[in-house]
Amino acid sequence: GAGVSQSPSNKVTEKGKDVELRCDPISGHTALYWYRQSLGQGLEFLIYFQGNSAPDKSGLPSDRFSAERTGGSVSTLTIQRTQQEDSAVYLCASSFTYTGYNSPLHFGNGTRLTVT
Amino acid sequence: AQTVTQSQPEMSVQEAETVTLSCTYDTSESDYYLFWYKQPPSRQMILVIRQEAYKQQNATENRFSVNFQKAAKSFSLKISDSQLGDAAMYFCAYSSGGGADGLTFGKGTHLIIQP
Numbered sequence: 001g002a003g004v005s006q007s008p009s010n011k012v013t014e015k016g017k018d019v020e021l022r023c024d025p026i027s028g029h030t031a032l033y034w035y036r037q038s039l040g041q042g043l044e045f046l047i048y049f050q051g052n053s054a055p056d057k058s059g060l061p062s063d064r065f066s067a068e069r070t071g072g073s074v075s076t077l078t079i080q081r082t083q084q085e086d087s088a089v090y091l092c093a094s095s096f097t098y099t100g101y102n103s104p105l106h107f108g109n110g111t112r113l114t115v116t
Numbered sequence: 117a118q119t120v121t122q123s124q125p126e127m128s129v130q131e132a133e134t135v136t137l138s139c140t141y142d143t144s145e146s147d148y149y150l151f152w153y154k155q156p157p158s159r160q161m162i163l164v165i166r167q168e169a170y171k172q173q174n175a176t177e178n179r180f181s182v183n184f185q186k187a188a189k190s191f192s193l194k195i196s197d198s199q200l201g202d203a204a205m206y207f208c209a210y211s212s213g214g215g216a217d218g219l220t221f222g223k224g225t226h227l228i229i230q231p
């Protein structure tokens with residue numbers, strides 16, 4: 001009965017390094033979402049997976065960001081050549097099907113990324 | 117594109133009192149879904165209450181209720197008998213149900229509970 005699991009919980013990295021953030025959704029949830037939450041801001045939608053497919057990648061902030069999902073389960077968000085403006089909390093969420101009343105999003109605890 | 121506006125960056129209420137958090141949204145859709153999420157310091161977003169736009173009856177979950185005004189595109193959250201554990205960021209969110217756009221969130225309201 002585990003919820004959405006994200007790792008690491010916190011990550012400090014130097015500017016220019018690559019980082020990989022991991023999300024393990026609730027078992028059986030086909031939809032998976034990545035959001036970014038900057039300090040004092042709401043949640044910015046990054047990307048959505050239905051199964052292993054991401055129909056629209058236009059929400060990713062730049063071409064340094066990429067995401068994949070394998071086996072309809074675990075997803076990784078990779079940020080290459082990190083910049084200080086990438087510092088934020090990255091939240092992952094999953095739902096049974098696409099978001100709707102009967103399929104609300106379940107969120108993980110997020111990864112706090114700090115780029116120094 | 118849909119937008120969600122929360123005009124109150126911060127609200128404060130005495131324990132056991134009632135507080136109302138405001139949310140307005142903009143959409144051209146006729147059917148959609150609205151949500152309130154709570155984010156305590158643990159960072160996990162927790163679903164508080166949800167509403168389907170075609171249902172006129174306001175949703176209620178224990179001490180939490182909404183005032184949904186479809187014509188005014190308003191979706192406020194009322195918390196009755198406020199408790200210390202209610203202290204958190206509260207986010208209003210909109211979904212068209214289409215999936216690919218997920219939820220559109222407001223910027224949040226920081227709720228402080230005074231003991």
